[in-house]
Amino acid sequence: MTLRIGCIADDFTGGTDVAAAFRRAGLRTALVFGTPDATTALPADCDAAVIALKSRSAPADDAVADSLAAQRVLWEMGAAQIYVKYCSTFDSTARGNIGPVTDALATATDTAVTLHCPASPPNGRTVYQGHLFVHDQLLSESPLRQHPLNPMTDSALTRLLSAQTPHPVALIDWPTVRRGADAVRDALAAHQRAGARHVIADALTDDDLATLGAAALELPVVAGAAGLAEGLSRAHPAAGPAAPVPVPREGRAAVLAGSCSVRTLEQIGHFHAAGLPAHRLDALAAASGHDVIGAALDWYDAQDPGLPALLHASAAPGELAAVQDALGVAEAAALVEGLLGTLASHLVGRGVRRLLVAGGETSGAVTTALGVRAVLVGDEADPGVPWTYATTEAGELALMLKSGNFGAPDLFTRALGAPGTPGEEHA
CATH class of the missing domain: 3.40.50.10840 (Putative sugar-binding, N-terminal domain)
Structure with missing residues (x-):
């Protein structure tokens, strides 16, 4: 090469x-x-x-x-x-x-x-x-x-x-x-x-x-x-337009969010407003020994498989400060990354084939947990937010790894093709 x-x-x-x-x-x-x-x-x-x-x-x-x-x-x-x-x-x-x-x-x-x-x-x-x-x-x-x-x-x-x-x-x-x-x-x-x-x-x-x-x-x-x-x-001399990367159409779709940026919070709010299923992870409960992962998976298993589901640990500034004060900044971040990485493995094992991840550190935890080391880069849903394509032990997987501050407020619903949104054109 x-x-x-x-x-x-x-x-x-x-x-x-x-x-x-x-x-x-x-x-x-x-x-x-x-x-x-x-x-x-x-x-x-x-x-x-x-x-x-x-x-x-x-x-x-x-x-x-x-x-x-x-x-x-x-x-x-x-x-x-x-x-x-x-x-x-x-x-x-x-x-x-x-x-x-x-x-x-x-x-x-x-x-x-x-x-x-x-x-x-x-x-x-x-x-x-x-x-x-x-x-x-x-x-x-x-x-x-x-x-x-x-x-x-x-x-x-x-x-x-x-x-x-x-x-x-x-x-x-x-x-x-x-x-x-x-x-x-x-x-x-x-x-x-x-x-x-x-x-x-x-x-x-x-x-x-x-x-x-x-x-x-x-x-x-x-x-x-x-x-x-x-x-x-x-x-540089251009090589010409890159070939489209196929995004899996079969299987379930999910969002995992760990970013607490203003834009990610807006995207979570839009997802809620669209009436789509969302579940918040309680970092303090996890730190106290509660089975937060088990509860989240039980919730996920009860959802309509035809709808994208959101699982997040994102919090507004005041709530985030309370968690960081209780656990420490680095400790809170590591705990959330561990929770979302573990959930990613379980979700892919349950048939998720389109996974949108919000937050840089969260994306690192998710790709590491899934064993994804290299991907092909596909089309963007919003500037700087492309689909990527990987092959895992569970099968083909489309990953969208979103910086916390990137994407329009409706990115989650649109990119995953939720009912009533134009997501199919971006998938």
Whole structure:
């Protein structure tokens, strides 16, 4: 396999998001969960390979080690360029992991300067004067300031990244981007001569990201969200439209949600409003030794098999805070991931063949529990939310791994073709 682009994503839903961007650009794309080993069967003849890790909220040293291991695999596969994919809301802390990971990969590849841009205009993420906006709000004034793991209380990307790296961070402003790829290349060269290792670029539109992608075509390491990845991949000669991936039509459909993001809560609310069956998992009861899994499966077995069913541990901010106060933030997250991973195995064993999973950490737990290591990337139901296709011991399985903040409010019902929705066109 000779790759044009090798990508390292910091969580599983981020991996599906960037894989969908590569596929939209006409690149044949493989998505791998975790660093491949000798037992991982990869699709042949791919232009891009995405290795999705669970490194976003891991300790920085672990994130660096995992990312370097993935980089070595991608180089062995022939990747000429490494794309570091992180969240379009720059989810991170003052300790990392965006800075430490990008620094390590730049050192490993002898990269002098790296271009960064987390903009994703279709999802309302733009960068102007080095500040990240979520729709019409600064990141620091958006609901992301209350993120349960990485609350984002600053919008200045140069300041955020400077706190994570000992190297200088510079900015390419929007007027420069609008002058075209040559102007961006000149600015990158000037910042490199001045000693900067990381350069943030403004972007307000997909055309801006295409300009940045063309300018970054020769850089060994590029970093950002799925928008810049698509711009970069469109600068490569396209392989042509990817063939449709078949989604199983037989078997039951279900949703597993662990994300507590505002958008996921809206999607759960829409599912309820549609009158579809939903069951909430009680994390505190599970921590007290109650058989929460058994109760959930008993509930599921009693539902109409012709309807999609939702099982979730998502909670509003006040309820989430109470659980985290009682159990600890990391402990609560691990407990919920374990519950939903176990439920995924039981549901697939009960005949579920279309499974929508909401939340990056939840998606990691589910794919790990199901033993899914590599998938083909199919069509999107919403921007950045594609169906993927895997073969498991139980049979063919369609997986949709959704970042907590992604998708329209009606995604759950529409993607799974609930009665009265246009889901069939997306399935």
